[in-house]
Amino acid sequence: MGRGVEWAVHSCVNMSWTPPGEAVNSARLAELYKLPAAYLNKQLQALVRAGILTSVSGPRGGFRLARRPESITVLDVVLAVEGPEPAFRCEGILGVVPDADREENFVRTCLISQTMRQAELAWRQALARQTIAGVAGSMERRFPGDRDKTVRHLAAGPP
Amino acid sequence: MGRGVEWAVHSCVNMSWTPPGEAVNSARLAELYKLPAAYLNKQLQALVRAGILTSVSGPRGGFRLARRPESITVLDVVLAVEGPEPAFRCEGILGVVPDADREENFVRTCLISQTMRQAELAWRQALARQTIAGVAGSMERRFPGDRDKTVRHLAAGPP
Numbered sequence: 001m002g003r004g005v006e007w008a009v010h011s012c013v014n015m016s017w018t019p020p021g022e023a024v025n026s027a028r029l030a031e032l033y034k035l036p037a038a039y040l041n042k043q044l045q046a047l048v049r050a051g052i053l054t055s056v057s058g059p060r061g062g063f064r065l066a067r068r069p070e071s072i073t074v075l076d077v078v079l080a081v082e083g084p085e086p087a088f089r090c091e092g093i094l095g096v097v098p099d100a101d102r103e104e105n106f107v108r109t110c111l112i113s114q115t116m117r118q119a120e121l122a123w124r125q126a127l128a129r130q131t132i133a134g135v136a137g138s139m140e141r142r143f144p145g146d147r148d149k150t151v152r153h154l155a156a157g158p159p
Numbered sequence: 160m161g162r163g164v165e166w167a168v169h170s171c172v173n174m175s176w177t178p179p180g181e182a183v184n185s186a187r188l189a190e191l192y193k194l195p196a197a198y199l200n201k202q203l204q205a206l207v208r209a210g211i212l213t214s215v216s217g218p219r220g221g222f223r224l225a226r227r228p229e230s231i232t233v234l235d236v237v238l239a240v241e242g243p244e245p246a247f248r249c250e251g252i253l254g255v256v257p258d259a260d261r262e263e264n265f266v267r268t269c270l271i272s273q274t275m276r277q278a279e280l281a282w283r284q285a286l287a288r289q290t291i292a293g294v295a296g297s298m299e300r301r302f303p304g305d306r307d308k309t310v311r312h313l314a315a316g317p318p
Contacts, residue, residue, distance in 0.1 A: 001246045009271045010252060033252045075275050087160045087246070093169060099308065111289070111297035112168045115233050119285035126278035130270070138270035149258065158189045 004043040004081045007035055011044060012052065012077060012132045013139060016069035017147050018154060023062035025158050032153050050080030069136060075127035087123075088116035090153055163202040163240045166194055170203060171211065171236060171291045172298060173313060175228035176306050182221035184314050190305030191247045191309065202240055228295060236288035246282075247275035 010033065015024050026044055030037035044063050048051040054066040066071065090113040092106040107113050140147050169192065174183050185203055189196035203222050206212040209214040213225040224231065251265040266272050299306050 001248075003250055005275075006250055006252060006271065013271075025264065032256060034255045035252070072272070088164065089160075091162055091165055093165060093194070094302070094305070096193045097191060097305065097308065098312070099304075109266075109301055111294045111301075112165065112172075114231070115286060115289040115294070116164075119282045122280045122285045123282035126281045127274060130274040135270045137276070142268055142270075143253070145258075146253075146256065150256070153257070 001078075001082060004039070004046075005078050007033065007040055008043045008047060008077050008081045009074060009132070009135065011040070011063075012047070012065065012072060013068070013136045014150050014154060015053070015063065015065045016132050016136045017151050018064065019151075021064075022155070023056035023060060023064045024154050028062075028156065028159050030153055031159050032150065041139040047077065047080050050076065052076055052080055056129055061085075065132075069133035070131055072132040073128045074130045074132075074135070075124055086117070086120045088113075088120065091117070160237075160241060163198070163205075164237055166192065167206060167236050167240045168233060168294065170199070170222075171206070171224065171228070171231060172295045173309050174212070174222065174224045175291050175295045176310050177223065177313060178310075181314070182215035182219060182223045184221040184317050185313065187221075187313055187318050191312050192314055199200075206236065206239050209235065211235055211239055213274070224291075228292035229290055231291040232287045233289045233291075233294070234283055236291075237286055245276070245279045247272075247279065249275070271288045 011024075011029055014029065014032075018024055026041045027037050029035075030040045044053060045055075048055045048063070048066075051066055052072055053063045058063055090107045090110065094100060094106050094110055095104060107117075138147060166308055170183075170188055173188065173191075177183055187201045203212060204214075207214050207222070207225075210225055211231055212222045215223060249266045249269065253259060253265050253269055254263060256304050266276075268315045
């Protein structure tokens with residue numbers, strides 16, 4: 001999994017803190033976390049395509065959440081950044097064994113494939129149980145000053 | 160996840176079927192599944208390093224299971240091939256925010272990191288519930304002729 005997932009989730013948390021209607025400048029966000037601005041921007045564009053963020057143009061433009069943070073799960077963000085493909089893809093090598101039934105759907109019938117799919121499902125379910133609002137709430141409790149500092153930094157406009 | 164995982168699990172299943180004490184020739188195994196022999200051999204060497212297979216030298220040499228198939232889980236094989244690192248690695252970007260406590264252990268205290276670890280754990284638990292013996296048994300029931308065909312093919316020695 002790329003580093004973009006961590007950046008993307010933190011970015012969404014920060015956007016959940018900005019005042020309603022205000023957009024976050026991605027260069028400012030990159031500066032806050034000392035991240036490469038172009039690469040961060042690429043992750044945020046992926047979140048726009050997934051319907052998690054909205055891109056706002058103009059001098060006060062940037063990105064903001066497209067839905068309420070309660071309805072954005074960590075899984076939504078991970079799949080937006082990493083793509084929807086499961087980690088394991090069955091290549092059906094049982095089907096190349098001499099005399100094998102090549103029409104067989106091994107993804108359904110092979111226990112290796114099933115086991116990998118069950119594990120992927122368990123992973124996704126765990127990520128789907130946590131939302132951006134949940135992460136944001138936890139951070140407000142654990143790191144009390146961070147929310148206000150972040151909002152002030154991001155409100156300053158383009159760096 | 161690389162294709163090597165699928166090959167490695169199928170290889171272990173086949174080795175669970177070969178008569179006790181006999182080694183499987185990896186070129187013969189590659190031929191059975193029409194896989195690149197050098198790359199398959201690399202996966203099998205990784206399984207040797209992980210204590211899952213034993214390498215046997217000599218003209219009838221090759222690989223055999225180092226332990227009983229009941230005590231080899233799919234997780235063992237996946238970690239041997241893919242490495243033991245979790246898919247998500249927290250880079251602690253909260254620690255670079257101005258005035259952040261850089262001594263903070265964000266892997267423990269940040270809910271993003273915790274959520275990713277819980278998901279990884281759920282994934283590993285699902286893979287740890289299935290063994291090579293379980294997969295082999297399922298294949299014997301689902302594809303009744305395959306075991307004998309495979310054993311005959313592999314017993315023929317180097318291709």
